Structures are given as structure tokens and as C-alpha cells.
Amino acid sequence: MSDLSVWICPVCGELLTESENSLKCSKNHCFDKARSGYVNLLPVSRKHARLPGDNPEMVRARRDFLSKNYYQHLQNALCDAVRNYLPPDGVLLDAGCGEGYYTKKIRDSLPESCSVCGVDISKTAVDFSARQDKHTRYAVGSVFHLPVDDLSCDMLVSVFAPYAGTEFVRVLKPHAFLVMAIPSARHLWELKQAVYDNPYENQVKDYHLENFRFLEKISCEQKIFLDNSKDIQNLFQMTPYAYRTGASERERLQALQSLGVQTAFEILIYQKEA
Numbered sequence: 001m002s003d004l005s006v007w008i009c010p011v012c013g014e015l016l017t018e019s020e021n022s023l024k025c026s027k028n029h030c031f032d033k034a035r036s037g038y039v040n041l042l043p044v045s046r047k048h049a050r051l052p053g054d055n056p057e058m059v060r061a062r063r064d065f066l067s068k069n070y071y072q073h074l075q076n077a078l079c080d081a082v083r084n085y086l087p088p089d090g091v092l093l094d095a096g097c098g099e100g101y102y103t104k105k106i107r108d109s110l111p112e113s114c115s116v117c118g119v120d121i122s123k124t125a126v127d128f129s130a131r132q133d134k135h136t137r138y139a140v141g142s143v144f145h146l147p148v149d150d151l152s153c154d155m156l157v158s159v160f161a162p163y164a165g166t167e168f169v170r171v172l173k174p175h176a177f178l179v180m181a182i183p184s185a186r187h188l189w190e191l192k193q194a195v196y197d198n199p200y201e202n203q204v205k206d207y208h209l210e211n212f213r214f215l216e217k218i219s220c221e222q223k224i225f226l227d228n229s230k231d232i233q234n235l236f237q238m239t240p241y242a243y244r245t246g247a248s249e250r251e252r253l254q255a256l257q258s259l260g261v262q263t264a265f266e267i268l269i270y271q272k273e274a
């Protein structure tokens with residue numbers, strides 16, 4: 001792992017210096033590393049719930065599903081996109097890294113000289129990331145208040161994570177890259193059809209982003225086959241509509257024993273304007 005650290009103190013904003021077990025700023029605010037290696041940089045004042053972010057049950061569902069590599073095509077496409085644009089000694093931040101499924105694979109596909117950091121607001125997810133990936137720096141933090149220094153990153157990766165334009169612009173160097181993965185219109189269509197009376201397509205917004213130049217869209221589609229109820233339910237848990245599903249729809253979901261379903265993602269590449 002390169003020595004380069006991008007973390008800043010969530011109390012005063014000074015750069016943090018890393019030692020073996022903790023990180024400290026020049027004003028002596030000190031943050032201990034957890035046993036798994038991550039550091040919690042989420043200030044208590046920004047912690048609106050006891051366990052902010054995805055709860056352990058959601059993290060578990062996503063982890064179990066992803067561990068079966070149903071989304072390996074997206075993982076590979078992301079690694080290719082990152083390698084195409086990141087300089088050989090680049091600093092990459094995964095903002096909203098979840099349990100590190102994409103982060104770790106990206107880290108493993110890059111030269112040693114690159115530095116990779118991951119931030120997520122879910123402590124459960126970050127702890128899992130840090131346990132299975134010792135070559136990436138992980139911190140608990142919000143993408144809307146990234147514990148990351150100004151103009152410190154050559155690339156920011158955002159996979160199904162909230163878009164925080166002002167923060168992304170702040171932490172990226174001039175002409176640095178933003179790589180976003182979003183679901184396209186027909187993503188998981190057969191799953192929606194099986195569960196809902198009136199399924200609707202995902203809305204894909206126009207690609208314009210303030211302060212960024214749009215460079216490229218990479219489509220990544222593959223039909224996947226789920227042969228058991230557990231995987232189908234885990235996949236459903238990962239979707240944003242899992243929250244607003246009624247009892248009869250849940251029954252339909254639970255009755256599904258196998259499902260062929262289209263996955264459809266778009267990887268969007270942007271460059272920060274000078």
C-alpha cells in the first residue's frame with residue numbers, strides 16, 4: 001500500500017497522519033483504527049441514527065448475493081474503465097463503497113503504485129470491506145461530507161451510490177475522472193414483472209453534470225439465472241424498491257424458486273473541468 005493518505009480530520013479538517021493503530025491531526029484529534037483496519041471518521045454530530053446507512057441485514061443480503069459473482073460482468077467492466085483512465089500512480093476514492101465488492105477487485109487490478117481508498121456511511125459494510133481487503137484504506141464517513149482532502153484524488157468511483165456533486169468536485173484534482181455506475185432502464189425487469197402488477201422502468205436521467213465533461217458511456221448487460229429462492233430474495237433486498245413493497249407482492253417474491261433476469265448497467269465516465 002502506498003504511503004499516501006487522503007484522510008482529513010472530521011473535527012478540524014487538517015490532514016491526518018497515519019501510524020500503526022491510529023490517525024492523528026496536528027491539533028491532536030486522534031482516531032483509532034478498528035481491529036479490521038478501518039477508521040471511523042464520521043463525526044457524532046452527523047450521525048443521525050444509531051447505525052447510519054445500510055443495516056446489517058441489508059449488508060448481509062448484498063454480500064451474499066455479490067459473493068456468488070452474479071455481477072462479475074460489472075466488476076470486470078469497472079476495472080477496465082478504471083485502468084483506462086487512472087494514471088499509474090493515481091489516487092482513487094470509492095465513494096459509497098459498501099462492502100467493497102467492486103473496490104477490492106479494482107485495487108487488485110491496479111499497479112501497486114496506485115492508492116485506493118473507500119468510504120461508506122455503514123460501519124457494518126466498511127468493517128466487512130476492511131476484513132477482506134488489506135490493500136485499500138477504508139473509512140466510515142458520509143459521501144456528502146467526505147473525510148478527504150481537497151484536490152487529492154485522480155479518480156472518484158461511485159457505484160449505485162448517492163451523487164454528491166459539490167464534494168466530488170472538491171476532492172478531485174483538476175482534470176481528474178469520475179466513474180459512475182447506474183442501473184439502466186430495463187435492469188432487473190423480469191424480477192419486477194414477477195413481483196408487481198404494474199412494473200415500471202428505471203428512469204435514466206440525462207448525463208449532464210455541473211462542473212464535469214461527459215466523456216463516455218459503457219453499457220454492461222447480461223442475463224443472469226438465479227436457481228434458488230434465497231438468491232432471488234437477496235437480490236430484491238438490494239433494490240431501492242424493497243422498502244416500498246406490500247404484503248401480497250412479498251408473497252409473490254417468496255414463491256419464486258428460479259428466475260432468469262436481465263441485468264443492465266451503464267458506466268459513465270466524466271472529467272472534471274479545470
Ligand SMILES: [Zn+2]
Nearest residue numbers: 009012025029
Ligand atoms: Zn483535528
